[in-house]
Amino acid sequence: MTTTRTAVITGAASGIGLALARRAAVDGMNLVLADIDAVTLATAAASLNINPDRLLLLKTDVRKAEQIKALADAAYDRFGAVHLLCNNAGVALGRVVWEHTIQDWEWVLGVNLWSVIYGVSEFLPRMQAAGETAHIVNTASAAGLVSTPGMAAYNVSKHGVATLSETLYHELKATNSPVGVSILCPAWVPTGIGRSERNRPADSGAAMEPGEFSAAIEKGMGKAIASARLSADDMANATFDAVGEKRFYIIPHRGMISSIETRFKDISELRNPTPLS
Numbered sequence: 181m182t183t184t185r186t187a188v189i190t191g192a193a194s195g196i197g198l199a200l201a202r203r204a205a206v207d208g209m210n211l212v213l214a215d216i217d218a219v220t221l222a223t224a225a226a227s228l229n230i231n232p233d234r235l236l237l238l239k240t241d242v243r244k245a246e247q248i249k250a251l252a253d254a255a256y257d258r259f260g261a262v263h264l265l266c267n268n269a270g271v272a273l274g275r276v277v278w279e280h281t282i283q284d285w286e287w288v289l290g291v292n293l294w295s296v297i298y299g300v301s302e303f304l305p306r307m308q309a310a311g312e313t314a315h316i317v318n319t320a321s322a323a324g325l326v327s328t329p330g331m332a333a334y335n336v337s338k339h340g341v342a343t344l345s346e347t348l349y350h351e352l353k354a355t356n357s358p359v360g361v362s363i364l365c366p367a368w369v370p371t372g373i374g375r376s377e378r379n380r381p382a383d384s385g386a387a388m389e390p391g392e393f394s395a396a397i398e399k400g401m402g403k404a405i406a407s408a409r410l411s412a413d414d415m416a417n418a419t420f421d422a423v424g425e426k427r428f429y430i431i432p433h434r435g436m437i438s439s440i441e442t443r444f445k446d447i448s449e450l451r452n453p454t455p456l457s
């Protein structure tokens with residue numbers, strides 16, 4: 181059995197991923213950090229000030245199954261085991277449904293949902309086979325629990341991550357697996373998420389010019405992100421607390437709970453969806 185535990189984190193060059201890496205480093209874990217932006221990833225990793233023996237960086241486009249396989253191969257070759265997998269990379273797009281192009285859908289679902297499917301498919305069998313206690317944290321969002329207007333592809337991707345993770349939770353529990361799973365569901369956090377297009381690959385095209393309603397939504401998102409009170413480090417600390425407690429739902433913004441309850445009440449009482457406040 182290995183003594184030093186190892187964390188694999190996607191989207192580690194910025195925001196919540198970098199904060200997860202910071203916390204894992206403080207906890208003495210080996211780090212395997214992946215991001216599509218290799219230059220920013222290298223700078224971010226340098227800021228962690230950890231011994232290079234404990235660090236592996238890999239440029240990874242999480243939309244690609246073969247690149248997630250390469251990430252898993254590299255992590256196991258280098259450190260022999262993985263104890264924490266954070267499927268965290270994500271992108272957002274603020275557009276009404278009729279202003280989403282097919283490439284917008286493919287990009288957002290590729291980065292936010294297929295990445296998690298690939299991550300679970302590649303890492304979980306290896307974690308199960310190792311038989312050691314391990315945990316998977318999938319970064320969903322409050323947008324995985326409610327349906328905020330102006331972010332359909334994002335909402336679909338995050339609801340997908342939430343239900344994939346809930347299903348997996350039941351299955352792992354029913355089979356007494358040594359592997360646990362949690363979902364991190366933040367509301368707004370001041371990170372690079374509002375500038376997701378900066379790392380949009382050329383093969384994913386570009387978003388169309390926003391109409392009036394989409395532009396207002398984008399502006400609102402920008403404001404909400406800039407004025408958010410909880411930090412990426414708060415998300416990382418909440419995540420590590422939950423993993424320690426084997427708790428599934430990580431919802432650091434407690435103000436979201438009433439919106440989630442309203443949605444469930446709409447469903448249980450067969451009401452039409454209540455506008456989000």
Ligand SMILES: NC(=O)c1ccc[n+]([C@@H]2O[C@H](COP(=O)([O-])OP(=O)(O)OC[C@H]3O[C@@H](n4cnc5c(N)ncnc54)[C@H](O)[C@@H]3O)[C@@H](O)[C@H]2O)c1
Nearest residue numbers: 191193194195196216241242269270321368369371372373
């Ligand atoms: N910031 C928020 O308000 C917020 C709220 C809820 C959920 N989230 C989720 O948190 C996660 C992290 O986002 P963040 O807020 O730290 O944003 P961020 O933009 O600061 O970080 C996202 C990272 O993902 C990387 N990335 C983008 N496309 C990639 C790809 N194809 N392959 C690999 N890496 C890729 C980016 O390069 C970036 O380093 C995302 O899943 C996001 O949806 C964020």
